[in-house]
Amino acid sequence: MLHLPPTRRLELKLARRDCLTAQESAALAGLVEEPVLKPAGAQLVGPGERPEISTLLLSGFAARYSELADGRRQYTQVNCPGDFVDLHSLVMRQMDHGVLCLSPCVVSAVPHDRLRRITEDQPHLTRLLWLETVVDAAMHREWLLAVGQQTALERLALFLCEMQARLGAVGLVDDGVFDLPIRQQDLADFLGMSAVHLNRTLQILRDTGWISWKGAQVRVIDRQRLIEAAEFDDAYLRLDCSPV
Amino acid sequence: MLHLPPTRRLELKLARRDCLTAQESAALAGLVEEPVLKPAGAQLVGPGERPEISTLLLSGFAARYSELADGRRQYTQVNCPGDFVDLHSLVMRQMDHGVLCLSPCVVSAVPHDRLRRITEDQPHLTRLLWLETVVDAAMHREWLLAVGQQTALERLALFLCEMQARLGAVGLVDDGVFDLPIRQQDLADFLGMSAVHLNRTLQILRDTGWISWKGAQVRVIDRQRLIEAAEFDDAYLRLDCSPV
DNA sequence: CGAGCGTTTGAGACGTCTCAATGGTGGTGG
DNA sequence: CCACCACCATTGAGACGTCTCAAACGCTCG
Numbered sequence: 001m002l003h004l005p006p007t008r009r010l011e012l013k014l015a016r017r018d019c020l021t022a023q024e025s026a027a028l029a030g031l032v033e034e035p036v037l038k039p040a041g042a043q044l045v046g047p048g049e050r051p052e053i054s055t056l057l058l059s060g061f062a063a064r065y066s067e068l069a070d071g072r073r074q075y076t077q078v079n080c081p082g083d084f085v086d087l088h089s090l091v092m093r094q095m096d097h098g099v100l101c102l103s104p105c106v107v108s109a110v111p112h113d114r115l116r117r118i119t120e121d122q123p124h125l126t127r128l129l130w131l132e133t134v135v136d137a138a139m140h141r142e143w144l145l146a147v148g149q150q151t152a153l154e155r156l157a158l159f160l161c162e163m164q165a166r167l168g169a170v171g172l173v174d175d176g177v178f179d180l181p182i183r184q185q186d187l188a189d190f191l192g193m194s195a196v197h198l199n200r201t202l203q204i205l206r207d208t209g210w211i212s213w214k215g216a217q218v219r220v221i222d223r224q225r226l227i228e229a230a231e232f233d234d235a236y237l238r239l240d241c242s243p244v
Numbered sequence: 245m246l247h248l249p250p251t252r253r254l255e256l257k258l259a260r261r262d263c264l265t266a267q268e269s270a271a272l273a274g275l276v277e278e279p280v281l282k283p284a285g286a287q288l289v290g291p292g293e294r295p296e297i298s299t300l301l302l303s304g305f306a307a308r309y310s311e312l313a314d315g316r317r318q319y320t321q322v323n324c325p326g327d328f329v330d331l332h333s334l335v336m337r338q339m340d341h342g343v344l345c346l347s348p349c350v351v352s353a354v355p356h357d358r359l360r361r362i363t364e365d366q367p368h369l370t371r372l373l374w375l376e377t378v379v380d381a382a383m384h385r386e387w388l389l390a391v392g393q394q395t396a397l398e399r400l401a402l403f404l405c406e407m408q409a410r411l412g413a414v415g416l417v418d419d420g421v422f423d424l425p426i427r428q429q430d431l432a433d434f435l436g437m438s439a440v441h442l443n444r445t446l447q448i449l450r451d452t453g454w455i456s457w458k459g460a461q462v463r464v465i466d467r468q469r470l471i472e473a474a475e476f477d478d479a480y481l482r483l484d485c486s487p488v
Numbered sequence: 489c490g491a492g493c494g495t496t497t498g499a500g501a502c503g504t505c506t507c508a509a510t511g512g513t514g515g516t517g518g
Numbered sequence: 519c520c521a522c523c524a525c526c527a528t529t530g531a532g533a534c535g536t537c538t539c540a541a542a543c544g545c546t547c548g
Contacts, residue, residue: 048479064385066385066386066388066389067389068389068393068394068475069475072393072394073393074388074389074392074393076384076385076388076389077385088378088381088382091371091374091375091378091488092375092378092379092382092482093482093486093488094479094482094486096382096385096386096479096480097382097385119367119370119371120367123363123364123370126363126367126370127335127363130335130374130377131335131336133374133377133378133381134332134335134336134377134381135336136381137332137377137378137380137381137384138332138336138340138341140320140381140384140385140388141308141310141320141321141340141341141384142310142340143388144310144318144320144384144387144388144391144436145310145311145312145318145320147388147391147392147436148318148391148436149312149316149317149318149436150312150316151535152535152536183493183494183495184494184495184496185494185495192388192391192392192393193536193537194536194537194538195494195495196496196497196536196537196538196539197535197536197537199495199496199497200496200497203496215545231312231313235292235338235340236340238336238337238338242337242338244335244337395503396503396504427525427526427527428526428527428528429526429527437504437505438504438505438506439526439527440504440505440506440507440528440529441503441504441505443527443528443529444528444529446527447528459513
């Protein structure tokens with residue numbers, strides 16, 4: 001793993017939305033504490049907790065999850081490097097869900113009091129952070145549409161389109177190829193289907209030649225067809241530049 | 245319809261979360277423009293638009309919707325009086341979805357420039373508004389769990405529990421009875437099921453005697469069983485008081 | 489080389505969907 | 519004041535996507 005400044009990928013993403021002043025950049029850099037390595041399966045924050053920090057994901061993949069008493073589980077978002085996994089806890093206080101690592105992850109803590117200071121002093125940066133949580137909500141809506149109305153194949157195609165777009169925004173896609181070290185069982189829990197059915201759906205996508213997926217490496221071969229199948233439009237990710 | 249101040253129901257809800265100063269109350273009251281009546285089916289804001297206002301729902305029911313090219317539709321949230329139907333557009337700029345009226349609605353416009361002024365001058369009120377959008381995201385997660393993992397019966401029970409809690413917070417529930425003037429087809433589009441199946445599921449809930457639903461009037465008779473069936477926990481609605 | 493874990497395959501079961509027709513009700517005009 | 523119309527709720531029945539359970543396969547790492 002390259003040694004980037006901890007907030008680099010977050011900055012890359014924010015800069016896709018609106019210009020960051022040098023002063024704001026510095027403020028971001030001053031937010032984070034020392035990076036920590038977490039193993040796959042580790043919980044970053046539990047449901048019902050009232051954290052005094054938010055967690056910035058520097059590398060690896062994490063996921064928000066909600067579950068029912070009998071063990072049925074739904075991942076509600078997959079997080080990738082540059083994501084705040086629980087920024088909303090700053091204003092929500094109590095977690096309505098948990099977050100765990102789908103792969104080994106490097107994370108940095110961001111104390112809430114430093115964030116609250118920013119909301120007092122820096123309105124524009126505050127709006128950019130607000131926008132982060134609003135884009136999370138937009139992703140949730142996209143997935144409500146997908147889980148409620150789209151077929152297994154469409155959902156899987158959507159996931160790959162979204163991942164390529166989000167990872168691309170933080171510099172983690174190289175010519176359609178990116179790392180996705182997550183298990184089929186976890187992906188199934190996100191897509192709202194059984195692991196068996198996901199496996200069969202994945203085989204269809206491989207057989208059509210639109211993607212290859214070996215080990216942790218995904219290669220998107222025919223992005224256009226994937227986009228058409230998923231009816232993907234990246235507008236909800238807000239990766240275009242327009243002032244906030 | 246009683247003649248309440250336009251921001252009254254919003255204030256009731258916000259006050260369930262944190263104390264509002266008289267000055268903040270006044271600032272809210274100064275946000276809204278003249279109330280307007282919209283008929284059922286009217287669109288409040290269309291997908292892809294870049295509104296210069298947000299819309300506050302004063303009475304009636306509206307819904308956020310997303311749809312696919314072939315007409316499949318998913319409502320991603322049902323809005324009730326006191327809700328901002330598109331507050332997120334302040335920072336998101338472009339709408340990722342549309343909002344329409346499920347019943348006749350009274351709404352007030354809230355110009356973005358007035359809201360942006362608040363983000364410059366009033367950090368605490370800004371965090372309360374931020375919290376509104378964050379609770380929207382928490383609702384989306386609750387419904388991702390429901391649509392992805394729960395049965396038709398559980399989803400319907402969840403909807404009724406959530407509506408009773410949200411309407412109760414703005415003074416619209418009287419001894420388990422509340423108005424819900426929405427069509428079965430619309431509710432089905434929200435719950436991610438066909439109208440036929442919703443109708444059959446509704447009959448089960450009526451036959452058990454847990455609820456009655458005639459015309460637009462819902463009566464929750466056995467709230468406890470409904471809560472158990474849905475595994476409903478109102479924490480995600482953030483209707484408890486704790487400072488932001 | 490074995491153990492453990494994740495992936496892949498097979499086959500019957502079931503929740504929900506679709507299409508189509510019937511039943512009920514509230515509003516409107518003659 | 520009644521008759522009609524439009525819209526919504528309800529019912530029936532066959533089709534289908536996805537689920538569950540169970541077993542086999544194949545990596546990768548100690």
